[in-house]
Amino acid sequence: xxxxxxxxxxxxxxxxxxxxxxxxxxxxxxxxxxxxxxxxxxxxxxxxxxxxxxxxxxxxxxxxxxxxxxxxxxxxxxxxxxxxxxxxxxxxxxxxxxxxxxxxxxxxxxxxxxxxxxxxxxxxxxxxxxxxxxxxxxxxxxxxxxxxxxxxxxxxxxxxxxxxxxxxxxxxxxxxxxxxxxxxxxxxxxxxxxxxxxxxxxxxxxxxxxxxxxxxxxxxxxxxxxxxxxxxxxxxxxxxxxxxxxxxxxxxxxxxxxxxxxxxxxxxxxxxxxxxxxxxxxxxxxxxxxxxxxxxxxxxxxxxxxxxxxxxxxxxxxxxxxxxxxxxxxxxxxxxxxxxxxxxxxxxxxxxxxxxxxx
Numbered sequence: 001x002x003x004x005x006x007x008x009x010x011x012x013x014x015x016x017x018x019x020x021x022x023x024x025x026x027x028x029x030x031x032x033x034x035x036x037x038x039x040x041x042x043x044x045x046x047x048x049x050x051x052x053x054x055x056x057x058x059x060x061x062x063x064x065x066x067x068x069x070x071x072x073x074x075x076x077x078x079x080x081x082x083x084x085x086x087x088x089x090x091x092x093x094x095x096x097x098x099x100x101x102x103x104x105x106x107x108x109x110x111x112x113x114x115x116x117x118x119x120x121x122x123x124x125x126x127x128x129x130x131x132x133x134x135x136x137x138x139x140x141x142x143x144x145x146x147x148x149x150x151x152x153x154x155x156x157x158x159x160x161x162x163x164x165x166x167x168x169x170x171x172x173x174x175x176x177x178x179x180x181x182x183x184x185x186x187x188x189x190x191x192x193x194x195x196x197x198x199x200x201x202x203x204x205x206x207x208x209x210x211x212x213x214x215x216x217x218x219x220x221x222x223x224x225x226x227x228x229x230x231x232x233x234x235x236x237x238x239x240x241x242x243x244x245x246x247x248x249x250x251x252x253x254x255x256x257x258x259x260x261x262x263x264x265x266x267x268x269x270x271x272x273x274x275x276x277x278x279x280x281x282x283x284x285x286x287x288x289x290x291x292x293x294x295x296x297x298x299x300x301x302x303x304x305x306x307x308x309x310x311x312x313x314x315x316x317x318x319x320x321x322x323x324x325x326x327x328x329x330x331x332x333x334x335x336x337x338x339x340x341x342x343x344x345x346x347x348x349x350x351x352x353x354x355x356x357x358x359x
Contacts, residue, residue, distance in 0.1 A: 007081060010088020011074035017057070017064040021049050032281065035288035044284070051225035051273060065147055117191055120198025121184035127167070127174035131159050160252070220283035223276040226269040230258055233269075 015023075022045050029045055030036075036044060052060075075087065085091055125133075132155050139155055140146075146154060162170075190198050231254050238245065238253055245253070258266075 005090035007084045007088035007090075010080070010084070011071055011078055014068040014071035015064065017060045018046075018049055020063050020067065021045075021060050033285060033288070035285065035292060040284075040288070047222055047280075048277075051223060051277065053226070053270060065149075068147060068149075116200075117194050117198035120190070120194075121181055121188055124178040124181035125174065127170040128156075128159055130173050130177065131155075131170045218287070220280055220287050223280035224273060226266065226273040227258055229269045229272045229276075230254075230261075230266075 025045060025048070026041075029041060029048070033041065033044060049057075078086075078088065080086055080088055083091055135155060135158070136151075139151060139158070143151065143154060159167075185197075188196075188198070190196060193201055195201055234254060234257060235250070238250060238257075242249075242253075
């Protein structure tokens with residue numbers, strides 16, 4: 001999909017926490033890992049960000065919030081020129097080709113629903129989304145200073161801490177919504193050129209996911225964060241205390257016990273994680289150096305093999321007789337002069353014949 005044209009004078013969009021971290025640390029990580037490829041460096045940056053201590057990550061979150069506040073402030077005083085929307089994007093009429101060959105307006109308001117029949121049944125919503133939609137205004141009023149991202153995290157936290165009875169009520173509402181959708185779909189008749197769910201047949205085709213390259217078994221194992229080392233130590237203890245605990249409940253208990261640790265207790269696992277990070281960096285540098293050395297060795301062997309190919313001996317090949325004299329096709333392979341050579345010898349010459357003789 002072509003990138004939308006944008007007003008060059010429009011406010012620059014705010015950046016996420018991770019992008020701010022990535023841009024700030026890119027040169028430093030390049031210097032620490034000079035042998036890494038672009039892809040390896042991106043994975044390394046992602047791993048370092050995921051293993052960052054919560055206190056350190058809060059600083060980057062604060063920078064992202066400040067950048068978002070800057071963007072909203074600039075956007076408030078921005079006046080778009082004709083042909084641009086309130087955010088500075090070019091207003092373009094999006095159309096698709098319908099089954100009858102005529103232009104059909106595309107629904108550009110919802111990503112992933114381009115060209116959908118407006119009369120098609122609305123999809124059912126999960127229990128969490130129903131909860132989020134129902135509680136959004138209440139949470140906004142209770143926390144007026146929260147940003148959109150902070151409010152989303154707060155809503156997720158409140159949902160995870162619902163009691164089993166409270167969550168069952170939202171699950172029941174989600175089940176009712178799914179029954180509504182299934183019932184409406186059973187009666188829905190799509191218009192010509194649309195599939196059973198109401199999408200245009202030309203547009204709603206599943207994207208082919210590229211195959212992921214197989215992981216090198218000799219590549220170093222990624223480093224783990226402090227929380228991972230904590231869970232590895234605590235999980236067997238919790239299994240003994242609650243033999244029949246479910247997977248979801250195990251995650252909740254682990255999170256509660258992690259948050260209950262004192263800074264001194266957490267330091268033990270943070271130190272282990274720091275050592276593991278150093279281990280990964282050292283092994284990754286050695287692995288990258290070995291990969292480069294292997295590539296150079298393979299290139300040298302290939303060049304050496306090319307130099308050792310025996311020269312082509314053309315003195316035992318005679319040109320084909322002219323067609324006028326012998327009636328032989330002049331484009332046919334020339335006759336081989338094997339006089340004076342044993343079979344093993346002329347087989348050797350046949351194997352190294354010039355390409356133009358192998359027709």
